[in-house]
Amino acid sequence: MIKIVDVTKTYNTGKVKFQALKGVSLDIEKGEFVAIIGPSGSGKSTLMNIIGCLDLPTTGKYYFEDKEINNYRENQLADIRNKKIGFIFQKFNLLSNLNTLENVELPLIYRGMDEKQRKEKALKLLQNVGLSNHLNHTPSELSGGQQQRVAIARALAGEPQIILADEPTGNLDTKSGKEVLSILKELNRKGTTIILITHDMEVAESAKRIVTIRDGLILEERVV
Amino acid sequence: MDFKMAIKVALKNIRTNKMRTFLTMLGIIIGVSAVIILVSVAQGTTENITKRIESLGTNLLSISIRGRGTEDSISMEEIEKLKNKKGIDSVAPVVNGNVTVKYETETMDVTLEGVDQNYSNVRNHHSEYGRAINPIDVEYRQKIVLLGSEVKNELFGDANPIGEKIQINGNDFKVVGVLEEKGSSLGGNNDEKILIPISTAQRFLRTTGIRNIYIQATSADIVEDVQVEVENFLLKKFNNDEDAYRVFNQAEMLSTMGEVTNNMTMMLGGIAAISLLVGGIGIMNIMLVSVTERTREIGIRKAIGAKRKDILIQFLLESAVISGLGGLIGVLLGIGGSDLITRFFSLNTKISPFILIISYSFSIIVGMFFGIYPASKASKLKPVDALRFE
Ligand SMILES: Nc1ncnc2c1ncn2[C@@H]1O[C@H](COP(=O)(O)OP(=O)(O)O)[C@@H](O)[C@H]1O
Ligand SMILES: [Mg+2]
Numbered sequence: 190m191i192k193i194v195d196v197t198k199t200y201n202t203g204k205v206k207f208q209a210l211k212g213v214s215l216d217i218e219k220g221e222f223v224a225i226i227g228p229s230g231s232g233k234s235t236l237m238n239i240i241g242c243l244d245l246p247t248t249g250k251y252y253f254e255d256k257e258i259n260n261y262r263e264n265q266l267a268d269i270r271n272k273k274i275g276f277i278f279q280k281f282n283l284l285s286n287l288n289t290l291e292n293v294e295l296p297l298i299y300r301g302m303d304e305k306q307r308k309e310k311a312l313k314l315l316q317n318v319g320l321s322n323h324l325n326h327t328p329s330e331l332s333g334g335q336q337q338r339v340a341i342a343r344a345l346a347g348e349p350q351i352i353l354a355d356e357p358t359g360n361l362d363t364k365s366g367k368e369v370l371s372i373l374k375e376l377n378r379k380g381t382t383i384i385l386i387t388h389d390m391e392v393a394e395s396a397k398r399i400v401t402i403r404d405g406l407i408l409e410e411r412v413v
Numbered sequence: 414m415d416f417k418m419a420i421k422v423a424l425k426n427i428r429t430n431k432m433r434t435f436l437t438m439l440g441i442i443i444g445v446s447a448v449i450i451l452v453s454v455a456q457g458t459t460e461n462i463t464k465r466i467e468s469l470g471t472n473l474l475s476i477s478i479r480g481r482g483t484e485d486s487i488s489m490e491e492i493e494k495l496k497n498k499k500g501i502d503s504v505a506p507v508v509n510g511n512v513t514v515k516y517e518t519e520t521m522d523v524t525l526e527g528v529d530q531n532y533s534n535v536r537n538h539h540s541e542y543g544r545a546i547n548p549i550d551v552e553y554r555q556k557i558v559l560l561g562s563e564v565k566n567e568l569f570g571d572a573n574p575i576g577e578k579i580q581i582n583g584n585d586f587k588v589v590g591v592l593e594e595k596g597s598s599l600g601g602n603n604d605e606k607i608l609i610p611i612s613t614a615q616r617f618l619r620t621t622g623i624r625n626i627y628i629q630a631t632s633a634d635i636v637e638d639v640q641v642e643v644e645n646f647l648l649k650k651f652n653n654d655e656d657a658y659r660v661f662n663q664a665e666m667l668s669t670m671g672e673v674t675n676n677m678t679m680m681l682g683g684i685a686a687i688s689l690l691v692g693g694i695g696i697m698n699i700m701l702v703s704v705t706e707r708t709r710e711i712g713i714r715k716a717i718g719a720k721r722k723d724i725l726i727q728f729l730l731e732s733a734v735i736s737g738l739g740g741l742i743g744v745l746l747g748i749g750g751s752d753l754i755t756r757f758f759s760l761n762t763k764i765s766p767f768i769l770i771i772s773y774s775f776s777i778i779v780g781m782f783f784g785i786y787p788a789s790k791a792s793k794l795k796p797v798d799a800l801r802f803e
Contacts, residue, residue, distance in 0.1 A: 238797050241716075243715075243716055243796045243797045243800070244795070244796070244797040263720070263721060264720050264721070264722075267715065267718050267719065267720045267721075268718070268720075270715075270716060270717065270718050271717065271718020272718070276716050276717065278800075282709075282712075282713045282716070282800070283713075284710055284713060284714075285710075286425055286426065286429055287425075295714070295717055296717045296718055298418055299714075299717065299718040299719050299720070299723060300718065304417075304418075343717070347717075347718070
């Protein structure tokens with residue numbers, strides 16, 4: 190489902206060029222639960238941005254569902270993000286002036302779903318993560334764990350094939366972190382492909398395959 | 414993204430920054446209300462001027478003779494000739510001079526006009542009460558007089574002057590009528606004059622020659638033809654000396670005045686429109702700030718599938734809502750403002766629906782136009798860069 194071949198990514202920061210990925214190849218099949226682990230600054234997020242079609246590689250090929258997307262236009266990439274991928278971020282990235290329900294509705298709005306349908310759907314998703322009593326709360330009125338659960342509901346709203354989670358437990362206490370991981374496991378059990386990015390070995394153990402990355406290169410791959 | 418949702422988001426963002434949005438709106442509010450007030454004053458004034466010119470009489474040509482050598486006026490015989498020309502409805506000759514009128518102890522310096530029965534129709538100046546000057550008054554050189562409304566007020570106050578005797582330069586005249594109030598027009602004050610039969614005036618002022626003539630054409634369309642004919646007639650009479658006479662065309666005057674007042678309206682409207690433009694720059698400024706502040710929001714929206722178009726519309730709509738709301742308030746203030754001006758400065762104002770629509774649409778166009786750059790800047794942000802923004 191995802192195939193990246195010899196991908197590099199170079200950042201131009203003023204005069205200095207920095208190569209964050211130095212030739213990474215990776216295959217991820219449908220239904221897998223992969224953890225990408227590595228220390229801070231090793232290029233995990235850079236890799237995730239490329240996998241998530243938020244950014245394009247500098248060199249190398251990226252095939253999404255067997256289609257090369259290197260020269261896709263912005264709108265086509267936006268469509269993939271909207272319909273195929275669900276994002277979960279370390280900092281939740283909810284919109285602060287929208288309430289819980291509206292945040293979950295957002296991907297469906299960009300998909301053009303009508304209001305009644307998307308409200309129903311968002312409501313159901315929030316029930317699944319146990320937040321049906323917090324529909325009118327804004328993010329600042331929720332705890333970190335609750336916010337991340339809203340973010341998960343939002344990621345699931347579009348019924349994506351892949352969930353990309355970049356340090357989803359990084360800003361959470363242990364208990365909330367465990368909750369989030371068990372939600373991800375449950376999703377994977379139902380068939381969703383999950384890519385989990387972390388620097389924490391304990392967290393990575395939730396996955397079925399662990400890819401270790403260091404200084405922009407894949408160090409080892411290990412099946413749990 | 415659907416339109417309703419986009420409007421909702423725009424309103425939400427506006428509400429979270431009330432003070433800032435209000436100050437931004439103020440530019441548009443002032444701009445729109447200034448356009449409406451200034452243009453309404455200009456149009457009110459135009460209306461006044463047009464009414465006054467029209468009230469001088471329609472289809473009117475006025476002729477004043479300066480003369481050439483000893484030929485310094487037109488005779489009654491020549492006027493009879495003029496009357497028979499094609500397209501001329503009636504001719505009203507006037508003999509005039511300055512006199513002092515006296516009633517009991519009140520005296521007043523006024524303009525005296527000797528006129529015939531045609532005058533009231535041609536000049537569109539009728540008697541308020543009493544009677545007009547009749548052919549028989551002219552024929553028998555009656556010593557009767559019609560008073561202008563101010564003359565009547567000055568000499569008689571509220572009393573009824575009909576049938577009373579006044580002295581004009583010491584001669585007794587009987588008051589038979591009072592003219593309707595006309596206000597001043599371009600030719601001077603119409604209410605500080607008195608009218609007597611032309612034959613009486615000729616003897617009284619010791620002049621038979623006529624130097625002022627008003628001619629009414631049968632219709633507005635042929636006023637210009639009549640003007641040419643009259644000018645030819647006068648040219649012949651004064652041996653090709655064009656300086657010996659002057660022919661004024663009322664319609665021409667009206668259109669010249671129309672041009673002048675139109676220019677005035679455009680100028681005032683233009684000046685006010687500039688302030689609207691400045692308001693637009695204010696919107697652009699605040700939208701640019703808003704784009705920077707909301708970089709992360711833009712990144713999040715893009716990450717979950719917002720297209721360039723969606724972001725563009727969102728920000729454009731926001732500036733449109735700011736300017737639209739400001740425009741609406743501006744329209745209300747403009748209407749209220751010109752009403753106050755009419756009330757407290759007794760200036761005639763006229764608000765046409767046209768100017769309301771124009772100024773309102775202009776405010777939205779300004780908002781959209783100055784919103785384009787910030788919106789396109791927002792829409793072009795790369796999702797990764799926007800997400801990294803703190
Ligand atoms: N947009 C960017 N511009 C410049 N340098 C960047 C950018 N994004 C990441 N980097 C650099 O690339 C390296 C890898 O970053 P990242 O992929 O975020 O690491 P990780 O997520 O593993 O901590 C870091 O040194 C970071 O400073
Ligand atoms: Mg990272």
